[in-house]
Amino acid sequence: MASAVVSFPLNKGKSIPAIGLGSVLLDGDQSQVVNAVLHAIKVGYRHFDTATLYGTEGALGEALAEAFKNGLVRREEVFITSKLWSSDHEPEDVLSAVKKSLSLLQIDYIDLYLIHWPLRFKKGSAMPPKEDEYLPVDIKATWQALEKCVEEGLIHAIGVSNFTVEKLTSLLDHAKIVPSVNQVERHPVWQQKKLKPFCDAKGIHVSGWSPIGAPGAIYGTQIVVSNPVIQSIADKHCKTAAQVALRWGVQTGASVLPKSFNSKRIAENFDIFSWELSDDDITQLSKIEQHRAFPVKEFCSPKGPYKNIEELWDGDI
Numbered sequence: 036m037a038s039a040v041v042s043f044p045l046n047k048g049k050s051i052p053a054i055g056l057g058s059v060l061l062d063g064d065q066s067q068v069v070n071a072v073l074h075a076i077k078v079g080y081r082h083f084d085t086a087t088l089y090g091t092e093g094a095l096g097e098a099l100a101e102a103f104k105n106g107l108v109r110r111e112e113v114f115i116t117s118k119l120w121s122s123d124h125e126p127e128d129v130l131s132a133v134k135k136s137l138s139l140l141q142i143d144y145i146d147l148y149l150i151h152w153p154l155r156f157k158k159g160s161a162m163p164p165k166e167d168e169y170l171p172v173d174i175k176a177t178w179q180a181l182e183k184c185v186e187e188g189l190i191h192a193i194g195v196s197n198f199t200v201e202k203l204t205s206l207l208d209h210a211k212i213v214p215s216v217n218q219v220e221r222h223p224v225w226q227q228k229k230l231k232p233f234c235d236a237k238g239i240h241v242s243g244w245s246p247i248g249a250p251g252a253i254y255g256t257q258i259v260v261s262n263p264v265i266q267s268i269a270d271k272h273c274k275t276a277a278q279v280a281l282r283w284g285v286q287t288g289a290s291v292l293p294k295s296f297n298s299k300r301i302a303e304n305f306d307i308f309s310w311e312l313s314d315d316d317i318t319q320l321s322k323i324e325q326h327r328a329f330p331v332k333e334f335c336s337p338k339g340p341y342k343n344i345e346e347l348w349d350g351d352i
């Protein structure tokens with residue numbers, strides 16, 4: 036068994052384990068999710084990241100039910116993150132979306148529920164949405180509906196995903212509950228040098244998606260695993276570039292959410308707690324030229340709230 040998993044305290048609810056298993060599923064075979072989650076629990080993972088969008092809440096729920104039944108782990112020992120999809124932002128849709136997630140996950144509370152994107156789409160919209168499927172965003176109303184779900188005990192902590200400093204600032208102006216987490220793209224090639232210090236100052240924990248640049252995904256990139264600075268640090272520590280990227284994420288105070296449905300890589304990605312990067316390694320990594328691997332221009336539209344990636348990310352690109 037690998038070393039115990041480290042956690043970061045949140046401003047509400049339980050601590051968030053520093054590593055969580057991602058669960059984007061591109062081809063439809065749900066059994067690989069069930070197997071991956073059960074294997075990950077045995078390796079030591081205690082955090083699982085899913086979303087309504089991914090269609091993997093049911094498979095995660097099935098794996099958790101089996102793990103609880105077999106005594107592999109107890110409910111209070113795992114941390115489950117899921118996300119509200121953009122077509123469920125209407126306040127009256129939020130409660131039923133949360134209840135649907137709970138039912139698929141087969142649990143009676145969700146540790147962390149995030150607004151997946153600062154975007155609102157019509158019901159049944161395509162992915163990415165067509166031009167006439169965008170609706171005006173009203174984060175305040177959606178957030179208030181989520182705050183109610185916290186009051187009712189259905190969710191223990193709430194947060195956002197893909198929010199910039201500007202979008203968080205406007206949410207903070209009227210939020211009763213300060214978001215616990217902002218889940219964003221984060222790895223050594225996009226370190227979130229503007230957003231991370233802002234979130235730290237506001238007590239908002241940052242979780243990094245695509246923490247190794249999604250090297251194996253159809254939409255993915257090799258920009259992290261083939262970066263020469265990362266690779267040379269990996270060689271020095273006898274680790275892989277993926278492990279250096281993940282260790283960097285955790286060592287700089289953010290949780291990381293690597294997705295793998297492959298047993299060997301699930302274990303490889305977890306092996307980041309019994310060694311550390313030196314201050315000089317961190318300095319070298321801080322000098323890597325920065326750019327987003329995933330600017331997500333699919334969500335920019337002349338009819339949407341963001342016409343281009345500058346507007347989506349408020350110039351932080």
Ligand SMILES: NC(=O)C1=CN([C@@H]2O[C@H](COP(=O)(O)OP(=O)(O)OC[C@H]3O[C@@H](n4cnc5c(N)ncnc54)[C@H](OP(=O)(O)O)[C@@H]3O)[C@@H](O)[C@H]2O)C=CC1
Pocket residue numbers: 056057058059084085151196197218219243244245246247248249250251252253255275277278292293294295296297300301303304
């Ligand atoms: N909030 C948001 O908007 C977003 C959230 N996310 C969340 O973050 C998670 C992680 O992001 P994701 O985009 O999946 O990208 P990751 O950086 O986690 O990379 C995952 C891909 O890389 C492969 N891989 C995993 N480990 C290794 C390794 N050690 N060496 C080489 N290849 C590896 C995986 O294939 P294999 O399975 O074969 O190992 C998979 O194809 C998602 O699954 C999701 O849960 C992601 C994007 C956006």
Ligand SMILES: O=C[C@H](O)[C@@H](O)[C@@H](O)[C@H](O)C(=O)O
Pocket residue numbers: 059086163331333334
């Ligand atoms: O086209 C847009 C992208 O697929 C985007 O929707 C995903 O990256 C998503 O945020 C995720 O969580 O995986």
